Amino acid sequence: MAEVKSDIEIARGASKKPIMEVGEKLGIPGESLLPYGHDKAKVSADFIKSLQGKPDGKLILVTAINPTPAGEGKTTTTVGLGDGLNRIGKKAVICIREASLGPCFGVKGGAAGGGYAQVVPMEDMNLHFTGDFHAITSAHNLLSAMIDNHIYWGNELGIDLRRVAWRRVMDMNDRALREIVCSLGGVANGFPREAGFDITVASEVMAILCLATDLQDLERRLGDIIIGYRRDKTPVFCRDIKADGAMAVLLKDAMQPNLVQTLENNPAFVHGGPFANIAHGCNSVVATTTALKLGDYVVTEAGFGADLGAEKFFDIKCRKAGLKPAAAVIVATVRAMKMNGGVKKEDLGAENVEAVEKGCANLGRHVQNVKKFGVPVVVAINHFISDTDAEIQAVKDYVETLGTEAVLCRHWAEGSKGIEDLAHKVVALAESGKSQFAPLYADDMSLFEKIETVAKNIYHASEVIADKSVRDQLKQWEDQGYGNLPVCMAKTQYSFSTDPNLRGAPTGHTVPVREVRLSAGAGFIVVITGAIMTMPGLPRTPSSEHIRLNPQGYIEGLF
Structure with missing residues (x-):
């Protein structure tokens, strides 16, 4: 049996094209690309603005079952499907998120796909990339820093030190920084207070960058950030301490989407990266809407399970962005079904x-949930070499009882050739006009009712x-005019419940x-449930x- 190469070995052996050529495929002139190598x-931004009058392509969402240690391969399938659509003659663009250093050096490793369905340069994408x-x-x-500086120089705005809501961030997993006391050391260092750190991908600035439509919208949203409250509980905004302009300056280049390529030299936008278990889990609106103007099909993913x-x-x-997805793909593996079945x-x-049959309940719940949004669904069975024909058939038979089809995909081992069947099925679904997309709840529903709607309809909680x-607090925000905002649920990714060990479909x-x-x-309320940590x-x-450098200077251990 031939030796199976690691993802990083495959990526390193890629035959990449100059990025200007990849841009040409989409009709992006060289002068509109700002190269990083x-x-x-x-x-x-000027080129993106010039696309506004063009029609949109079809938007395809790739999502998955709840993640298990067996692996599901959602990003791999997203990349594979983009390659597969290009293989069957469609002009397709892939849109995925950038990787966070925290999970890269923690549990997860890299996040650029795998096998022969990857986005490259893999090492760059998983490390500093373009510095966004x-x-x-x-x-x-x-x-x-400007908040504490304002307080130090007299606190003209009357910020209540006990009610400073803005924490600090860093792009690393570091439990020691969750709760801290800052400004110790005497008069010269300010007024001691409790504070803390979140990971960068949970930052509201990340969410704002991923939901803003342009630099003007970005600066407006930054100004809307509530940094804390006065003693009378009235909010103090970012614009009140005049930080919004300088923040926008720092984010000027980061707002522009990053163009890279797959192993098969197809275009991919990799931009933004809010976590899905503690933030909203999608790549940037700017990248997605730009891709929709440039391609017939845009394949994007959303983090963790559906x-x-x-x-x-x-x-x-x-x-928020007025997007209307044409179809959704739910990724599952036979191995994950077995884990959900107790193996x-x-x-x-x-x-x-x-x-397998017992574990399929988890997949079935996700299929039914996605259909509640009016979006037609197909299941992608991401193939592993250990899968048997009987196990694969069991998944297909189960999905058929839901009025949906499951398609076996071999893109990890074969690239686009192994996912042609799914590409044809996605085109048929997208072109059928069956999508009647609508959000789960109305804007004017109360905030607590929105939380209950998601918990009962999606998580099947009582x-x-x-x-x-x-x-x-929710009622107070409603009184202040924030009642029309959607809710962003911070919950464990491993279960429909808030107990990470409760598999299946509880x-x-x-x-x-x-x-x-x-x-x-950003324009949402973050709802922190269970024991989830930001x-x-x-x-x-x-x-x-x-993870280390080998004697040749190449990175080892990064996936």
């Missing part, structure tokens, strides 16, 4: 049709429990709301222990 570039995340971190922390990523894609991104990771190699202080559980945060600039920690054995 030979294989990546930013697309200029560093710009977001800098802009966020500039605001943090209970998180797809729900937020539909209820936040599509609602341990070390036993996944043995055939177990009964466990109730939402929240302290009076949480309910009062019903009747409760969703405890621990805290709510108003992201007035600053992750590193695992016992982090990926960073295995």
Whole structure:
């Protein structure tokens, strides 16, 4: 049997084209690309503005079942489907998120696809890339510094030190920084207060960059950020301390989408990267809307399972940007079905049709949930070499009972050739005109009712429990004019419930709301449930222990 190359070996052996050639494929002139080396570039704001009158292509969402240690391959399938659509003669563009350094050096490793369905340059994408995340971190922390500086020089705005809502961020998993006390050390260092850090991908600045339509909209949204409250509980905004202009300056280049390519030299926009379990989990609106003007099909993904990523894609991104997805793909694996059916990771190699059938309930729940948004669905079975014909057939038979089709995909091993069947099916669904997309809830529903709607309709919970202080806070925001905002649920990605160990398709559980945060600039309410953390920690054995430079100077261990 031939040796299976690692993802990074495959990526390193890629035959890349100069990024100007990739841009030409989409009709982007060379002068509108701002190159970062030979294989990546930013697309200029002026060129994006010139596309406004053009018609839009079809938008395809790739989502998945709840992630398991067995792996699902959502990004790999997103990339593979984009390549597959190009292979069958369609002009397709891929839109995915940038990778965060936190999970890269923590549990997850890289996030650029895998096998022969990858976006390259893989090492760059998983590390500093074009510096967007560093710009977001800098802009966020500039605001943090200006808040404390304002308080130090007399606090003209009357900010209540106990009610400073703006935390600091860094793009790393560091549990020690979740809760801190700052400004210690005497008079010269300011007034001591409690503070804390979130990971950069949970920053409201990240969400704003990913939802803003242009630089003017970006600056307006930055100005809308609520940094804290006065003693009378009236809000203090970012624009009140005059930080919005400088923050926009730091984000000027970061606002421009990054163009790269797949292993098959097809165009991919990689831009923005809010987490899906603690933020809204989608790539930038600017990248997606630009791609829709340039391609017949745009394949994008939303983070983690459909209970998180797809729900937020539909209820936040599509609602705010006026997007209308034509079809959705739900990625599943036989291995993950077996894990949901109770099989341990070390036993996944043995055939177990009964466990597959039992575990399919998780897939079925996601299929039914996505259909609630009026979007037609197809299931992609991401093939593993250990899958047996009987196990694959069990998944196909189950999905058929839902009135949907499951298509076996071999893109990891074969590239676009292995996903042609899914590409044809997606085209048929997208062209059928069956999509009747609508968000799950109306803007004018109360905030707590919105939380309940998601919990009961998507998570299949029996109730939402929240302290009076949480309910009062939601009511106060409604009175201040924020009641029309959507909710962004911060919840574990591993289960429909808030218990990460509860696999399958549980019903009747409760969703405890621990805290709510108003992201007035981004335009949503963050609802923190269960034990979810907005600053992750590193695992016992982090990926960073295995990442190093080899004697030739190449990176090893990065996937």
